[in-house]
Amino acid sequence: MICPLASFEEVFKTEHGVVYQCSRKNCYWLDFQGEATPFKVRDFFQFKKTIDAMDVELMLCNSSRSFDFEILMPFRSERIFILSVEDILKMRELLAGAKFMIELNSEIKNCLQSKAILAI
Template sequence: MVEIFGTSSGALYQCDRDNCFYLQFQDKQTSFRVCSLLAFKRKIDNIDLVSLLTDEDDRSGMTIVRTCQHRELFVLTIREVLELKEILSGALVMLELNSILHQKLQYSFS
């Protein structure tokens, strides 16, 4: 496994052997295929942090997010949502950068 991006809160790894990604977060490891990782990132990005802070009926400041296959459940505080957003966004930027570099190298050697 190769670490794509990590912080003190967790990391995203790529495993070519299993053809999937592993998210290490909240003391657990969750596997994702590419499509499910992108869908999970969309769910995390769509969390309305302002409503978590200002909801009169729910002052816990927590949200629950399931993975696409409903195999894992994440109970997240506002801080954890921000940490997870950072990990997922950073990892996707690194993957995009790697793809751009790979394309440029292929182009320069052909």
């Protein structure tokens, strides 16, 4: 798929894309619109904030052609995303689900570690 030596775990998947975690390189891979894009952890969450901040209502209300798409090039990435309103909403769903699963996994690990300490 992306790198034959990496070990990927699926974080979250929708019918429009998938987010994978690579434990070997400590990064996330976003597979969206048929292309996979790597993100360092911090950059992944910054990308989510950028997507969440896009003004979909303004895009829908403005009839100017310049509001039909958002062009986005994430930090430390060679990929350019050209997103319609529909794409932005699909991306938001995917990134929100991935963030939730990442936070849930972290919380579960914290609970298990604190129980292990109490058992000692």
